[in-house]
Amino acid sequence: MTAMIQVANLHKTYRMGEIDVQALRGVSFSIMRGEFVAIMGPSGSGKSTLMNLIGCLDTPTQGQYILDGLPVDQIDRNLLAAVRNRKIGFVFQQFNLLPRQTALENVALPLAYMGGISAEERLAYANEMLTLVGLGDRISHRPKELSGGQQQRVAIARALITRPALLLADEPTGNLDSHSSAEIMKLFESLHEQGMTVIIVTHEPEVASHARRVISVRDGLIERDGMPRRPNSHTPGRRRRPSVVDRAAYRVERRMS
Numbered sequence: 001m002t003a004m005i006q007v008a009n010l011h012k013t014y015r016m017g018e019i020d021v022q023a024l025r026g027v028s029f030s031i032m033r034g035e036f037v038a039i040m041g042p043s044g045s046g047k048s049t050l051m052n053l054i055g056c057l058d059t060p061t062q063g064q065y066i067l068d069g070l071p072v073d074q075i076d077r078n079l080l081a082a083v084r085n086r087k088i089g090f091v092f093q094q095f096n097l098l099p100r101q102t103a104l105e106n107v108a109l110p111l112a113y114m115g116g117i118s119a120e121e122r123l124a125y126a127n128e129m130l131t132l133v134g135l136g137d138r139i140s141h142r143p144k145e146l147s148g149g150q151q152q153r154v155a156i157a158r159a160l161i162t163r164p165a166l167l168l169a170d171e172p173t174g175n176l177d178s179h180s181s182a183e184i185m186k187l188f189e190s191l192h193e194q195g196m197t198v199i200i201v202t203h204e205p206e207v208a209s210h211a212r213r214v215i216s217v218r219d220g221l222i223e224r225d226g227m228p229r230r231p232n233s234h235t236p237g238r239r240r241r242p243s244v245v246d247r248a249a250y251r252v253e254r255r256m257s
Contacts, residue, residue, distance in 0.1 A: 001032045001034065003031065004034075004067070004165060005030060005031040005065075005067060006064070006065070007030070007053075007054075007064075007066075008063055009027075009030050010026070010050075010061035010063035011025060011063050012053065012060055018092075022220055023220055024049055025220040026063070026221065027046075027050065027221065029222065029225060031199065032193070033165075034196075035197055035212065036189070036211045037198070037199050037200060037215060038200045038201075038208035038212055038213070038214045039051065039200070039214075040119045040208045040217070041203065041216060041218055041223075042137075043203070045217045045218045047217045048201070050154075051201045053065060054166075054199065055066050055082035055084065056080050056081075056087075056088065059072075059077075060073055062196065068166070078162070086162065087115070087166060089160055089162065089167045090159055090170070091167065091168070092155070092171075094156070095175075096155065097143040097155065099144065100116035101142065102141065103135060103138055103141050103146065103157075104130065104139040104140065105129060106143070107130055107158045108122040108161070110158060110162050111126075114164060125161055126139075126157070129158075132151040133154075135153050138150060147180065149179075149180030152176060153187065156191075165197065167188075167191065167199070168201075169199070169201065171201045171202055173185065181207070185207065187240065188210065189210060209228045210228075211228055214228045218238040
């Protein structure tokens with residue numbers, strides 16, 4: 001199994017007036033391809049800073065970060081944006097859907113920015129992604145016509161359509177009720193079982209318990225790295241099963257290459 005993420009002695013310092021604030025103070029770990037990991041910690045622990053660095057939304061003050069074989073800490077901001085757009089699919093607490101666009105149009109949008117794919121193909125791929133997340137019968141609905149859980153599924157489908165190497169979710173159940181939260185976590189588990197590398201950033205132990213590994217952060221350092229305290233019945237390291245996301249994403253990648 002190869003490493004998707006390699007982090008070595010990662011530091012991040014912010015300048016706040018005359019004071020230097022150390023958000024991360026030497027963090028090191030690796031995440032293998034196909035792992036399902038939760039990064040957990042209270043407010044001010046450094047987990048959000050770590051998420052921003054993993055997601056290529058920021059650069060470290062010191063240390064090394066390798067994403068899917070690419071040394072992220074050594075590239076400029078323009079290339080960093082390109083790496084972020086191609087390698088990472090983001091899912092946020094706020095769904096960030098365009099209110100006037102249908103679910104289908106929202107999911108297809110990332111492909112429009114890449115170019116080289118016709119409108120008909122973009123919508124066809126988006127339809128497959130929505131079917132994957134269980135919303136094949138909601139493609140013409142706008143966000144206000146969908147429940148919170150359904151909107152988050154649309155956001156997940158949108159994150160998957162470019163075939164990212166990594167799915168990075170920031171408090172993905174924060175705006176959902178318990179039933180919708182459970183459904184979203186089952187979806188993440190399904191994606192993991194299909195071979196997707198999934199990282200969830202959360203402060204909720206119940207959400208973290210769905211992962212196969214939990215990295216707990218406190219005061220800018222890793223406090224614990226191991227199995228969740230409430231492990232579920234799934235077994236890590238299952239072999240990859242072909243899925244609709246693989247077939248659709250393969251066609252997208254062929255057109256972009």
